[in-house]
Amino acid sequence: MGRSSETNTNINNNVVEEKRVGVVGGGRTYVCTMTGPFGMEMHHWNRIWLSTAHILGFHGWYMIALGSVPRSVLALFFPLGYFAGMGITVGCHRYWAHRTFKATFPLQVLLMYAQTMAAQYPIFKWCRDHRIHHKYTETSADPHNASRGFWFAHVGWLLERMDPAVQEKEATLDLTDLDNDPVVRFQTKYYWPLLVLSMYLVPIWIFHSVFGSLGVYELVCVNYAMYISTLHITWLVNSAAHLWGSKPYDKGIYASENGLVALLAVGEGWHNYHHVYPQDYKAAELGAYGRNWSALFIDTFAALGMAYDLKTVAPHVVRARVKRTGDVKLHDELLGNQDEGDAECESEDDDEGTRLPPWGWGDPDIPLKHLAVTQTLRQSKAA
Incomplete structure (x- = not known):
């Protein structure tokens, strides 16, 4: 751990006032005092x-x-x-x-x-x-x-x-x-x-x-x-996507697949999948754009060369997770799939159970298995 510091910084023109309290692994850490405009509590x-x-x-x-x-x-x-x-x-x-x-x-x-x-x-x-x-x-x-x-x-x-x-x-x-x-x-x-x-x-x-x-x-x-x-x-x-809907990928979490929210929020309602694989640019397993205009937006700009290195997860890997923690029947109803037999990568990483859930690509807590099976679409030439 790097040396700690007590440098105060004012972030976002008083939208949020932050205090730099130290350095962890070369990066800053923050504590939010939640001060809004005019010195008001947020x-x-x-x-x-x-x-x-x-x-x-x-x-x-x-x-x-x-x-x-x-x-x-x-x-x-x-x-x-x-x-x-x-x-x-x-x-x-x-x-x-x-x-x-x-x-x-x-x-x-x-x-x-x-x-x-x-x-x-x-x-x-x-x-x-x-x-x-x-x-x-x-x-x-x-x-x-x-x-x-x-x-x-x-x-x-x-x-x-x-x-x-x-x-x-x-x-x-x-x-x-x-x-x-x-x-x-x-x-x-x-x-x-x-x-x-x-x-x-x-x-x-x-x-x-x-x-x-x-x-x-x-x-x-x-x-x-x-x-x-x-x-x-x-x-x-x-709210709604954490309280109501199906849980085909992980039955043990609040986040749910909510088609109505996905429709209104241009693809953000497929929340059970998203909390299992937050590194996927589609935030869903669905291939159609009907209720995921955000994925269509990204794919369109990828076709124009302005978005690249799109992260996603292979279907057989998702299938393995469904069998381990989810509901195969719900999953098949959602995607119209038939049982594809044994899927690969069904076991957890040895340390997966001891890690905090990852926030996405680049988080040190992302399971090593996820790093290995995450696919990158439209890779940059530098990659």
Whole structure:
């Protein structure tokens, strides 16, 4: 272990204030003091921010329902909302949090912009919370612990003071890759100007350009209606996909296969598989894109040469895991497969039972067997 330090740093323009407490294995460790804008505790700031957003957003939906705002705004509402959503599902989740693929610099910038537009915290904080969630799922160290019920996992965790266990475990997490990422650092430094540009100015300007008759208040409410919709779709992955659905891959965890959430969240609802193999860029075993537009997005940019080194797991390896910890019948119903006989690699690594669950590719806790059987698609020439 490297030498410890007590250097204070201010991250994300007061969105999160962090304290550097040491170096583990060459990487920094952090403890989050959860200080929001204006020195407020983060959960107090969230109550104000989310209450305001929902009041204006619900009024936006109300005006759309009544027709006082043209329902045709939805023709822009959904493309813009899902573009922002791709910043979360593809950018924050599959690229930065789990490192399931690599991206060229232009694609990273595009994903950073979309993620900022979604206004769900900066990349650094979002990924840190998500990695902790994977390593300590459904424990007191899980920020949105689903064992505390739907409300807490959905939004309550944002409105309450964070459990001290989360802060304790964050101190053991190596986030060097995020700390050294130039795109993440740029967003960190300029988060508030980028947020104003991407969440407010650009979408409101687009709505105004198409629907010039709308007033400023109506435009703001329509924009917030789009925002709260993307929020709740994201939150359903933490709540509904951890409480309801089938468990063909591992019957011993909360995370479940939830097709409705997958449809709404462009592929993020196949959660039982995802928690078993967080390094897979598809976050699912399904081959079709119908309920996994995020995989389609990545594959499209891979075809353009902008995404590469896509990580996935061979079907026979998945089949072996299903036989060991899951439900073969449910698995066959999900994929329409027939029993393929004995699968390879059915035994665990000798140390798999002693490791913490991995957060994705690059985590030292990923089982050695997973490293051996994970396939890399569209490898870079350097590889």
